[in-house]
Amino acid sequence: MERTQVKDIIEQRIASYPNGYLFVSSNFRDCGNYEAVKRALARLAEEKKIIRIMRGIYKKPNFSEFLQEEVEASPIDVAKIYGTAYGWSIVPYGDTALNLLGLSTQVPSVYTFISDGPYRKVALDNGILLEFRHRANREISGLSYKSALIIEALRAIGKEGVSEEIRHTIRHKSTEEELKKLKEESIYSRNWIIDEIKKIIGGADV
Structure with missing residues (x-):
C-alpha cells in the first residue's frame, strides 16, 4: 500500500x-x-x-470557541490509554487519588498511579509527568475503577485522618451503584478501610 x-x-x-x-x-x-x-x-x-x-x-x-484555545487532554485519560496500550490495570495513587475525589485542591506536580506493570515514569509533550508504581495484580484486579480510587484515597489519608467531612465528600462523589460495588469489592481490604467504607455507606441508601 x-x-x-x-x-x-x-x-x-x-x-x-x-x-x-x-x-x-x-x-x-x-x-x-x-x-x-x-x-x-x-x-x-x-x-x-x-x-x-x-x-x-x-x-x-x-x-x-468559548475559551479560544485548545482543550488539553486530561492526564488521567492519557494515563488510562497508556495503561490500556500495555495491558495494565491502573489506579490513581496518593495525592492524585485525593485530587480526583475532591479531597485535595492541590494539583499534583506528578500524576501518580499504581499498576500491575513495571515501574515507569513518562513525560507528556506538555511537560506533565506520569508515574506508574508497581503493585501486585491481586491488590487491584477485580475492582471497579471507582472502588479502587476510593480505597487508594483512604489509604493515602490514613486511618487517623479520615473525618466525617471526608466521608461525606466521598459519599456525594459516588452514585448508589458505585457505593454498592464499593461495599461488595472492599471485602479483602484492610480492616480499618472496611470499617471506614461501612461508615461512608452508612449514610447512603444502598
Whole structure:
C-alpha cells in the first residue's frame, strides 16, 4: 500500500472520532506496516490535524470557541490509554487519588498511579509527568475503577485522618451503584478501610 493511501485511510478513520478523542498508533495496525503508520501520524501531526501527546499517543484536536484555545487532554485519560496500550490495570495513587475525589485542591506536580506493570515514569509533550508504581495484580484486579480510587484515597489519608467531612465528600462523589460495588469489592481490604467504607455507606441508601 502506498504511503499516501495509508495516510488517507488513517485520516478518514480519525475523522469519525469525536473531538478530543485519544488514540494510540497501534489502533491503525490494519492500515499498513509500523513505519508507514508512524510516518502517516507524524505527517498528520505536522499538518495539525492531530496532536501528539507523547510517543505513540495522539489526540484529535478539540478547540474551544468559548475559551479560544485548545482543550488539553486530561492526564488521567492519557494515563488510562497508556495503561490500556500495555495491558495494565491502573489506579490513581496518593495525592492524585485525593485530587480526583475532591479531597485535595492541590494539583499534583506528578500524576501518580499504581499498576500491575513495571515501574515507569513518562513525560507528556506538555511537560506533565506520569508515574506508574508497581503493585501486585491481586491488590487491584477485580475492582471497579471507582472502588479502587476510593480505597487508594483512604489509604493515602490514613486511618487517623479520615473525618466525617471526608466521608461525606466521598459519599456525594459516588452514585448508589458505585457505593454498592464499593461495599461488595472492599471485602479483602484492610480492616480499618472496611470499617471506614461501612461508615461512608452508612449514610447512603444502598
